Amino acid sequence: MHSPEPARARISVIGAGPGGLACARILQRHGLAVTVHERDPGPDARDQGGTLDLHADNGQIALREAGLLDEFFELARPEGQEMRQMDPAGRIVAHQVPEAGELFKPEIDRGRLRDLLLDSLLPGTVHWGRALDKVGGPADGPRQLHFADGTTVEADLVIGADGAFSRVRRAVSSAVPEYTGVSFLEAWFSDVENRHPEIAELVGPGSAAAADGDRGLFAQRNGGGHIRVYVIRRVPADWTTVSGLDADDTDGIRALVLDEYAHWSPRMRRMITDNEGRYVDRPIFALPVPHAWEHHPTVTLLGDAAHLMPPLGVGVNLAMLDAAELALALAHAATVDDAVRTYEKTMLARSTDTARALEGGAEHLLAADIPDFDAQPQG
Structure with missing residues (x-):
């Protein structure tokens, strides 16, 4: 099958987390049609988790491309950049206090970020209660999305933004997350x-x-x-x-x-x-390091679906940067296949380098040494 022009393609994003929603928002800003399928029955179905620090060199880039950076700064908490390292007695042994006006990585609650992105989308973009069972169809398309409720949707590009235990990942990779x-x-x-x-x-x-x-x-x-x-x-x-x-x-x-x-x-x-x-x-x-897959013109991954790493402050930032780069590649490429190739060439190299740097990083959270304040858990 000949790969379609992005403007004529049926693009389905699986997962309404920050990465999936940012991708959809940027696609819509460039006039491309997209549907987001989310397993949750609605936007308020569950607690969205803790707070996130969005960095100027990745997460904030995506929000700028989404046209939401100013609104983000209105909601964010710059004071949340303060970090204290203590000993088990509760004594402060290292202390980082942001300078006045510092906005390199302000904090925002996951729920507020998600609402910001949801509210920016065209009505009806997100289809709730759509738990993906599997991706079927030939590698060159069209793809069939099989949902747990028995329904099927056809797509020319499936974007897996469905997290650590991604169902979309199975269409391109046999890798599974390891404890x-x-x-x-x-x-x-x-x-x-x-x-x-x-x-x-x-x-x-x-x-x-x-x-x-x-x-x-x-x-x-x-x-x-x-x-x-x-x-x-x-x-x-x-x-x-x-x-x-x-x-x-x-x-x-x-x-x-x-x-x-x-x-x-x-x-x-x-x-x-x-x-x-x-x-x-x-x-x-x-996920095992490195994690890569054979190119498919009709399926790709972003965020934890592509490169699940220990939660050291990079996960959502990389997911949103992935989202921006993929959406921009689709906005400017002649075909969906060209866009996916362009995106994966950059994303896979970047994620491999980062994953290697963070491999075993969960153990660092137990170390009693003075910390690297740029490598802290992300809620």
């Missing part, structure tokens, strides 16, 4: 200035981290008076089952973790004991 050996246990705190003033003071307006070589804590200020804390541990992926616990046994999990952090100060242990509601287990996975 890194490190897991995050997420705890939430709300109205922190009134309900958790000691934790609010400890964390400050941005982020605070501590580690002892075997375990760590990472706390992030979110918007609306919220803080999320990530308890970072080297454990089996099924550690709750091995310990005879389940995800809803909050008291049992708390007791187990408190025992592991017994030598940490009571001040620091408040970030384990005082959480509101249940913990959320987040084992950290990564």
Whole structure:
């Protein structure tokens, strides 16, 4: 099949995360039609996660191409760039405070970023409740998208922006994410200035981290008076089952973790004991390095679907840069095939270099050394 002109192509994005939505927004700004399919039943179906720092040299580039950079700055929190490194006693051992007017990597809650991108799209762009089962059809197209509800959609280009366990990835690659050996246990705190003033003071307006070589804590200020804390541990992926616990046994999990952090100060242990509601287990996975695939003119990947790495502040930034470069390639290429080749040539080289630099990086989150403040967890 001859590859169509992008202006005549049926383009389907799978996944309504920041990368997929940014790609759709930039395509629409250049007059290209696109449909986004998202498995969630609606935009408010679930919590969108913590806070993100969008960097001037990647994430903000995508927002500029999307025509949303000024609106982003209105919503972002520049003060969130402050970072504190502590020891297990709660003493600050390193402190980075942004200069006045610093906007290199301001923070924004995932939910607010998603709403910004959703509101910028043409009505009806996102089709909710569309869980992809598989991508069928010949490699040169057209492709068939088979959804869990039994429906099928035909597409000339399928863009996999569907995250770590991407269904689209299976159409071009046999690679699967591997457990890194490190897991995050997420705890939430709300109205922190009134309900958790000691934790609010400890964390400050941005982020605070501590580690002892075997375990760590990472706390992030979110918007609306919220803080999320990530308890970072080297454990089996099924550690709750091995310990005879389940995800809803909050008291049992708390007791187990408190025992592991017994030598940490009571001040620091408040970030384990005082959480509101249940913990959320987040084992950290990564794709093998390097991850590449044989070119297909009708399927490509961006973000975690293409290059899942440890959460060290690059994931969403790379996903949005991928989105911008792919959308711009489609806007300026003669055929969809040409655009995909152009995009993948740059993206695969960049992601391979970054993935190699971050390989094993989840272990760095447990190191007691003075940190590289540019390599911190991303919520």
